[in-house]
Amino acid sequence: MQNQQAPILFDQKTASSYDKQTALWKTGREALFSFMRLILSELPADARILCVGAGTGTEMIALAQAFPQWQFTAVEPASAMLDVCRRKADESGIISRCTFHEGYLDSLPASEAFDAATYLLVSQFLTLFYYSHESIINY
Template sequence: MPQIDPEAVFNHACATGYDKQWAEMAALRDAIHLLIRGIFLDLPKQARILSVGAGTGAEMLYLAQQFPDFRFVAVEPSSHMLQVCQSKAQEAGVLDRCEFHVGYLESYLNTEPFDAATSLLVSQFLLDRDIRTDYFRQIAQRLRPGGILVSSDLASDTDAVDYERLLQIWMRTLQSARIPEEATHKMRDTYKNDVAVLPPAEVATTIAAAGFHQPTCFYQAGLIHAWHAVRS
């Protein structure tokens, strides 16, 4: 279901500098990770976790350290990002509990069900709503009944009177985190044309339509929202 070329967008230079570029925004990431840890507390001791759009592996490596018996599958379409993820897993001493798949979810053919899945800042890049719903449906199909989904995306009602002010605050936050001003200006155009920034309620409806029960927004900071849902 590619709508962007991941090898071009997340190339070697991007992948090797990705963590450093976003280091000063880590507080937002860490807060989501802390909440995910709480959500995953009741999973089986040797739970299988699917990380879709794993990137450089931030949430997977955090969870691997918090839950020493969990096993992980990282699915990531950029080979460059996944190479960084794999190197970090080796450095963290968790490589033996991780499997790495370069590609999209539909090309991962192992049918063993997962206990939970994470999808952080991924589905927002799927502009077609039917394709976005199908993306979540593919995750649901790989979860056991009652399996948990945690998903985050940029979300907002772009027609709301306060959206422009919220966007300004978000851009200023990025600039304060040493993201170049020129880059934040480009992000404005990206949010309009290449990112499906939808109202949070619509994102929840999309997740529910894919086979999940009662998606619940458990986190919001700036434009980032995160949902917890259970496979129906």
């Protein structure tokens, strides 16, 4: 189960301005992507990557450009964000290597195992239910 706020928060208006807004963090993002490329470079040449909360596809496209045979599955509950992601993947020439799933991870159809998953700037949107001091369950 998950909360259903993402499609409301990341509506058409937010999706269309998201990349412009986050361009302010360009330097930080580039550093993060460099680090990811370094860590993930040990994966097979034909790795399968799961991008959870793919948003407008920024990390997926950065990785796809660095690793030209990798395949990507973008999971994104907000349709407006996924539309931008799909369009950018097309414009970047990587769309044939991408599968797009509108929804949450629990509705993603079963497939071959992934070699790695990304989950950037997403966990702050998870709702935490505290059952006790020792036990936290993420929805």
